[in-house]
Amino acid sequence: MSMLTEHQQRAYIGGQAAEARVNLELETDGMTLNIGPQHPATHGTLRIITRLDGEQVISAEPVMGYMHRGYEKLTEVRTYPQINTLINRIDWLSSFANEVPFILAAERLMEIEAPPRAQWIRTIFFELSRIANITLFLGEMGVQLGAITAVFYAFRDREHVLNQIEAATGGRFHPNYDRIGGLKEDLPKGWVAETKSVMAKVRDFCDEMETLVGTNEIFETRTRGIGVIPVEVALGYGLSGANIRASGLDWDLRRDSDTPLAWKEVDWKVWTHPDGDSFARYWVRLQETREATLIVDQLLDGLPAGPIMAKVPRIIKVPPGEAWVATENPLGEMGYYLVSKGDLGPFRVKIRTPSFNNISIVPWVLKGVYVPDVITILASLYFILGDIDR
């Protein structure tokens, strides 16, 4: 793969330079441009040091750690319920989705399984947090490209989803709703009908975004063919989620892995796009948001009755063992490698976050692009700083 990247990059840069005739005609000097650590285009505090030749990026090196909070160390001094609170805050836009793989890993080691109703509600909230996360991306992407309006729509319609999450869990942002063996509590009265109307609103929002941003001519010009990532490269870097589906790989852990959650019970589609460029990544996420609303609708229709909590001991102790559980989070594959020695807390938790791998491709993909495209590509890769730095 290394052979591939170097060679490919040379051809790529040479091709772009020749096409634009920038470097040949202007005889530009090199300079270093520092983007960040605090920059609107970085969704937080990511710093990217770019070496420029004129308008062209010769190399880009992300500098991270401005949001490193030491999660993996903290998990070693917390109990399982305390960790559940903590890991809500890794990817703060889809907090519930962070809880699920950890809880599933602990459940696997304890050899208990939550009752069906709990699994269905978990799936519903998983998809709700996906919507809450991606709607913001759909608006933010417009902001990055100079269309500020979109993000106001995104914040407006995201509130509806947050309201639903809050109504059931008590937390707008960090629900801490999942428990080993089930859920904190059942859904409130009237929640199902209300959520269905919210899903209709989100679908309207997706249509709105599609007309406002997705099919906008300027948007298309600025995103099509920008930041193309071939699927072989994406695999080597460990890209996941919509980023790799936008490169044409039909792989979704919701469908392709054995989790006890209820995705297999409903009818839905994995969206892919063959182009692998920034537009493809936007487009796939847009379709996934719409698909998520349909999943939620179906799950609400078929929600089984029954208990929401399996029988678990009052003090949670996980038997010794090792388990790896990953789920398809809004940003990609999120997994926990849980090592337990039978204590109140884990011995070691390796948190595999999607953004860390997704953003590790930045030095590769930014090589040879122009400065305005840096922002486009970063926005389309879509990362959350807490998810990179942990």
Next chain:
Amino acid sequence: MSSAEPGAGDDPARRPSLPAEEVTDPTLRAEVDNPADANVPTGAEAAPGGGTSAADAPPLPAAGAPAELSSEQTPPQGQQRGAAGPDQGLADVAGGDAGSPESSGHTGTDPPVPAAPANPPPVQGGATVPEQPPATPRAVAAEGALARQAKAEQADQAAEAAAGAGLGEEPDPGLDQPRRDLVERLGTALDGGVLDVHIVPGVDVWVRVGIDHWHRAFEVCRHHLGLTYFDFLSAIDWLPSPFGRSEDTGTDEDAGADDRAAGPGGPGELEHGVTGGSTRFQLLARLVSPTSHLGLTLKADVDDVELRAPTVSDLYPGADWHERETWEMYGIDFVGHPNLVHLYLPGAFEGHPLRKDFPLLAREVKPWPGLVDVEAMPGEAEAASS
């Protein structure tokens, strides 16, 4: 999806099976194709097992059951070759049949190979001939003597597998043939590098390799087993924490939180996980196949004194940052890494935070602040006042 009406430009996306060549930059595409092809000869030279069937070697040489483990079938090989169909990822070119291990798993009956632990005859099935004899189980068993317990489990599993196969029945799905195939092929290619294997049927598989075979294992996974997706790389410090868990609420004490902290044999005794181990630090990495969706967790012991491991960032570029993180958090040096500098922490930071003996100073100087919020349970309050 009635509302999903993408613009005219989106039409290709409705046909995800469209060949990627039509849409991506042809220059890039050509460049992508060549190196993968170029990898074929090098990989095949170095890895006799990559192109061969798993039949010719007992790659999981559990001490107890060497012969049973080699009971892999030859007939499916031809089918496998055929099954390596158009949906194979490009990266699987070198591996040939790598992407669909399950296709080989349940075909036909398994004629048990006669027990020939010293030197199993190379089976010339399919189109390839093994170039070197596989490791003898005995030699590997000696190498892996450090993890006898886990091996015994493995031997049990193997014995079960052999029992099922020997009767010519349908393989029990609980034995997880696809994952076993994966491990056997890895074992063949590594030629004795596999020290220990742990399979949870239908769930996951762990393989512990010698640190000398660490890079080679990644190469085999990447080029021959179709595990082209890099998931993560990290490490584990098996030292029991000298600080305990620092839990000081009543509940935790009741549950005996700190009893285990020192370990059953006092501090310093290492208690390893599923595939055993002999050293304090253990590397941990996971690779996944994007076509069969099977994952493999690799482990390797790192020498306590040298703390050194070969880099795999030349094979999986994504490993670059993961190795930087592991270097920063554990102090494990990755030989050959292009840019081993701090990833998260400021340059002046001292220590390796994820080592168990790295203290969290805030916890040392003040107790768990949750203590002040503890309210007595209703019954307890009465008992205390009376």
Next chain:
Amino acid sequence: MGLIERGKLPKPLSHLLGLSRSYSLWVYQWGLACCAIEMGACFGSPRYDVMRLGVIPFPVSPRQADLVVVSGTVTDKLAPALRRLYEQMPEPKYVISMGSCANSGGPYWDSYSVTKGVDQIIPVDVYVPGCPPRPEALLEGIVMLQQRIRDEDMAERWKGDPIVVG
């Protein structure tokens, strides 16, 4: 302006000045973590709409800002940048610390890389607790800061205790 700084302005004039300052707060958004999204909802969404309070959340540089909202986890690696940001702001300047992390380290109180409170680096006027605080809480913090600015005697500027919302 020398008169203002020395607190020698006649009472009606200083009151008028305080009133106008309180309703033209240019706020620099130093969004760091989860709280940044709630701050974004507060500043950028039509539902909470901070501009009706006379707070303008669009300065492109700290040089133009009167107020900075530090929302989220401050790490030791980031702390120097935060200090530099604060030094760039012109006087009079105000700081709102939003969320548990910025207030005290919050859930990362024992982490090896997190600064245990932004007030170790820069002086804070308003603490907004919560993890993350609701947008309404941030709005209340802003309103309380405006009250303080309105009644503020510039000579006494640093003698007051910080405000804690809630």
